[in-house]
Amino acid sequence: MRSPFFVPNATAMRFALNAMQVRAAKSGVGQYIHALMESLLEVERNHHFTLYCSPQNVVNYRFSAPNYEARVWGLPERARTFRLLYEYSFLPGELKRRGYDLFHGLSNFLPPRRVCPFVVTIHDLTYYVQPERCPPVRRRYWYAMTRRTVDVADAIITVSHCSKSDIEHFFPHTKGRVHVIPEAPHPRFRPLGVARDCSGLGAAGIDFPYVLFVGTLEPGKNVERVIRAFDAIAQDFPSHHLLIVGDRGWLYEGILAAAENARAASRIHLLGHKGDQEVVELMNYCDVFVFPSLYEGFGLPPLEAMACGVPVITSNRSSLPEVTGDAAILVNPESIEEISEAMRRVLSDDAFAGLMREKGLARAREFSWKKAAKETLRVYQLVLGNANS
Template sequence: MRIALNARILQAPRTGIGHYVAELVNALRRDTDIEVALFHGWGWSPAVPEAAMPGYSRLTPLLRQIPGAYQARRWLEQKRFDRGRTQGLDLYHEPSLWPLAFDGPTVITLHDLTHLHYPDTQPAARLREIERRLAAGVQQARLILTDSQAIADEAASHFGLPAQRFVVAPLGVAERFGPREPHRIDAVLKAHAVLPREYFLCVGTLEPRKNLSLALRAHALLPETVRQRFPLLIVGMAGWQREQFSAELHQALASGHVCLLGYLPDEQVAQLLAGARALIFPSRYEGFGLPVLEAMASGTPVALTRASAMPEVAGAAGNYIEPDDADGLRDAMNRLIDDQAHWQACREAGLRQARLFSWKRCAQATAGAYRQAMGG
């Protein structure tokens, strides 16, 4: 079977969906008999790019200021996509929101319904495009892949579709995530002036949905001596409307106990996860929560909210807190510092939980959805 997969998101710096596309394509090629043709927005290529397109981060904000830019880009992409039809494609997989037009079977991946719950996390022009095209894309798809059962249930209810239209294919863990000896992460930790297991880490795009403010408030509630010994490191690129919490962030940065590291290469993130005391992941809504899985696979405990799909990922290994409970998160952080037996139990439970997930299993479930869609 030869499938077309829209890999345009790989032009951007890698975040959740970008990692999903890259890891899925590699696993499909390695672990199944599926042949994958990649559409990169400007044309077709079999290669999975190693890095984002130069200038992408500067180009995207510019497009938001141009009236009709999304529609014009979409029209151009459709024209270029159609040129690939000479390749004898059996099925089209759209891994991010709305699909391009295709006269054969279509499968889409619906990672979440963030635009319904947190429309302020999307630029206005993009939100209009989502609202205009997503429902049609869902109807176009013979099958809809989701990362979690929570999103499958939510989408089935929202769109009024039967459960049989959905296939849950949980995400996996890249090989770079795993426990590491201190000497293997020493250089990165020294570069950020921290010691092994003596810092907390947040990973994710800086946007209101990620609820970074809770992590900042909880960390600020720790005693001064504890904050000095266990600083909070924040890894992630600027998201939409970051200014909503910028005053709080600036105050935390001024304290000297919070460090904003920005977007880091994948290997550095993996090393920081392996050395952290815990990952703090207070997000209000996730279709999966990939950093949670990556932290557990690295042998690092996780403090997280019990929202949306995240309990499916963390299971019994999570330290769960309410999304507005700064005192509760502070207490969880204190316990992960003071109670070594609890920390070790969380570490071992997380390693066991992470073994339930792999990109091979995700690829095999996805390949099964392709075959089901072809047979439908």
């Protein structure tokens, strides 16, 4: 395979990427890092990649490519405050000592001292756009880190034009340095083509039709309104259940209360965290996927559901219309009535549901991690060209 950086007789470059800020459990950012790293190693065989990992998350990033190293560095995850201070005090020296050609911070932040060309991926600015979604102490920390990061970054990668607009709004001096590289569904998200009773769901006792939500249980994901919207139509669809998949996040208690107090409480199931393949199966066999989030930098779950051939209801705000195009039913996320009526339409109109499945599959095919990896390498090339000019 011809390298995107291919120059005859050129010396191989050494790129360092940072995954240390990501927890051991695969979050959305963790999924991004895994998929991007996997694809970078697929499309680029000449240059060398070192991924800095924490002792806890390194298990998620073991790749067998000869031009890849997972380097465990820093302090344990449980020592969060000291770990961050350690990373940002000593990481620049580590990068300089090992002589990297470029450093890429994959999770919003960069060290304060620039010792080689710096690239950062800023996934979103939720804590600026909707500050009420973040605990105050964490928000102040993120504000300070983001200001320093955009000042030292040679290039900023973000995942949607919506996020680019937010970055340039809050930090006008970044204009000209922000590059949009969309995410994509992992290839495992696809129609499985087997009957549900032959899948793992049958063994798990899920033998009923259901509506599905996947995401962190926190107010910004709008899960309470999903519950209330389902409750509003539950009596008209007595065989359907609502399955809610995701870890508990900040201020999750209201979501638990909404589920417990619903009239259809016996048909509302909070399943907690599920593994990658379990989520694929759950998406494949749901009748509709509902994701009316209040704000997303990209919003990958709706695209993953589309890739599985499932009708999608999502928000008409932030990046979600940009990502889903005309292949999803867009609703006002603050209107329980709009969410419930969208559910009703999909569940009662087979022809419409079939049309949305076909549109979703076509839309999902427009996104590719291989394309994202190649565009990321082009940003590296641009930054290195500017550094050497």
